[in-house]
Amino acid sequence: MKVMLTVWPQKCHLYPIIPYAHALQTAGHEVRIACPPGAEADIVAAGLSAVVCGTPEATAQGWARPDLAPNPGEMDRLADAVKIDPADRDSWDVFFQFLLSAAKFHLPPEPSTDNDALVAFARSWRPDLVLWDPWFPGGAVAARACGAAHARMLMGPDYSGWATERFAEHAGGATGSGNALNPLAEAVRPFAERYDVEVDEELLLGQWTLDPLPPEMRLSRDLSSLPVRWIPYNGGGVVPEWLYGKPERPRIALSVGLSTRTYHKGEWRTPKILEAVAGLDVELVATLNADQLVGLPPLPPNVRTVDYVPLTQLLPSCAVSINHGSSGTFWSSVAANLPQIITDTDESQRLEFHEDGGSTIPERHILSPIATAYVTGRGAGLRLNHQKQSVEEVRDLIVKALEDPSIRAGADAVHEEWLAKPSPSDIVPDLEKLTGQHRR
Template sequence: MNHLQAEIADPALRPGGLGGAVAPPVTRTGEQRQTYRGVVDEDQADAVTLRRVPENAGDEVVGLPWSLVVRWPAEGRRVDRPRRFQRRRRGFAEEQIRSHITSASPQSGRDTTRFMRILFVAAPLQGHLLPLVPLAAACRDAGHEVILAGGGFPPDVMGLRTADIGAGFSLPRSAVRVALRHPGLARDEMRGIAGQAMVGELFGRANLALIGPLEALAEKEDPDLIVFEPLAEAGAVVAGRLSIPSALQENTLWPATDLFEAVTRSSVMAKFAIPNPELTIAVTPPSLRDGPLAGAIAMRPVPFSGGGSIPEWLLTAGDKPRVLVSRSTLKGPNDGDPMPAVVAAAASVDAEFVLVRPAKADRLPANVRAVDRIPLDRALAHAAAFIHHSGAGSVLGGLAAGVPQLTTPGAGDRRFNSQKLADRGAGFAVEAKEITAADLTRLLTDETLRAAAREVAKEIAGMPSPSTVVAELEKLVSG
């Protein structure tokens, strides 16, 4: 089985092993990488994940982090083996190869036991996908192949490959069907007091449209691992069907495990065999939930808002305190947009207000400016305060920046989020239509809010980074 010829890239090693010649490694670049499967010309042949340069590069050599390179034949043949061998025995051939290069130290300073292909799965809503991007990018940067499966992707996903599985996904349609069956629950949901009961039914039904497309994608891509967010249980369903491990990454202030249980026990999802994830990753700072989430590992919530350009003037502090004002990426009733009330009150406050993606930006007071989509984390670094709709990503982004927040409670998890922020002392909540100049002044002058926000920012900075969590994901596949 001589479809592939393996070679040693480290010049210090004596030629003659695994194919003979010593070859220089070729730098691998971003989206030009592809993963193929093949067999090595050793006594124990099996499926092994390898890297290849772009098609137009011809018969090239690609360096792997532990100094092994592989030469592909000119035709670049892909050798497929039965799925059960690819999935359950893939690591065997790699370990056979590694046994020949024990004297070669890892180029990156860490021992990469294998390359993985990882599917990151989110409901096709930007607020659900964006928190997954930093960990997905960290996995990519560690040498693994990553695919973001979701929909409605923002302009920037850090150069990651995406796959749209959301063609049949409609949250409004699911909401109507659930509301017809549970009208009382739907009314409570609009007021933000339904807890997780409504969200479980809502996303349980919505996930039905994701299972088929995700399974088709997985059959094509043959992942080693699926990482999913708490409202994308289609990831857990497909991982179970393919007998591969899964990891649950929290992206809300609600405990990830509670949401997982709410969705999997919903009336439409209860009929599915849904295995528990092998790993749960919690991103909420422990001080917001009275301690660490039981059974989970912690990871720092890294703010990421999906790109956009940022004006130079937002990258430095202004002459007056600057307040960023944002709104939800999800349109709907009771969406908690604070901008109209802020605009109405702003002229009475000695500060600069910046509206991010406003629904309209005409007839603004002299101290109010409007910008399109921007990287909020970069702008928050020079802001004095943050006003928004109480979305989990916005709350965590403001806390990471250490700025006090004024939030508007509302449907879904927004009332819960605003209460958690207020309980921690780092912000306060006001109904969207009731924001006054006095509220804006308090936001800028209450030093107890600022002190608490800075405490949480320090707490977040001390949490493990996404790059350190990659090793925990690798353990799920390496066993």
């Protein structure tokens, strides 16, 4: 069969879906990854076929578009309408401020040439199945426009599924009604109506969902899902010589992810961690680029910084992973069977809005609360709050993660559960069957 995968064109969204593409291609299916410009080099480097929909000039609308900025008043009004309680407020704020704004970036009020090119390719190539990124829901419209079966590929907690369930429960339906319209449905609507596609629950949530998350990390409750093992993919690279053999002393990885290095200068979590490992009989390998090293004091002698090394190369040599809880780093650490120390704070996920229209992002990754709750709840790791814990407390955390046998046992249990899930190759027959049932 023909399978089209479509994603937000950045590494942190592309890399998680590469193993699905490889599994399908290895099984003999034709695979294309179609998306706006920005990811084609990484797609080709993975040995896959890229379809570029649109041009860089057309895509470069910029984040200054007025419809992209979260409206705090609207965010609060809709939260009241769908009865968001304080325990769920962070999830709502992530959905409204981050996922919704990202989805709208490629769903302008007047459908873009990128979107038209995506549908044009789908109608020309006629895939049997479209697998799409929840942060890029235009893929669902393209699937409906060409008659393909379609499913979402979760890359983290299901914020859009959870929010849509809230609208279904409290606002008269998945798309909402009256003064409580689901903003995700409204973002998709202009593109969908351009191709006579109905905006309904199936369009927003897919006919089923590929879900790599354990129950403790799920947000949505009643969606049709296909469990699958998250297979780390970090791109290729030449293995550095210092990774050839076993390290002379316990090695600790420090990674704060691809998105951080893309959007920020400086690194607020790192100074305290670097000071904490000074004097310990360990080697800390910190994957920090030049922007992230801005403003840091001189590094301790037992710290090695590298601009980039694939985590699939680095983590097998490590004893502990210190990370920010994002899906890519988190699951790479689970796959390497490592205890984790996840950086998290007590901040709200709500942006701090300024009078000039700007905003300040919290020093907390949007996924860190859920990842932290999972590893600490399973006894597989510890929480590090750089805002409140002292250097001595951070040092104690590192020693505990290295030496406590109960944390080692917790990491083993989490790793065994990860191994027990079906791999992307294992679910190919399920995808074939579901495609036959849902293809129009």
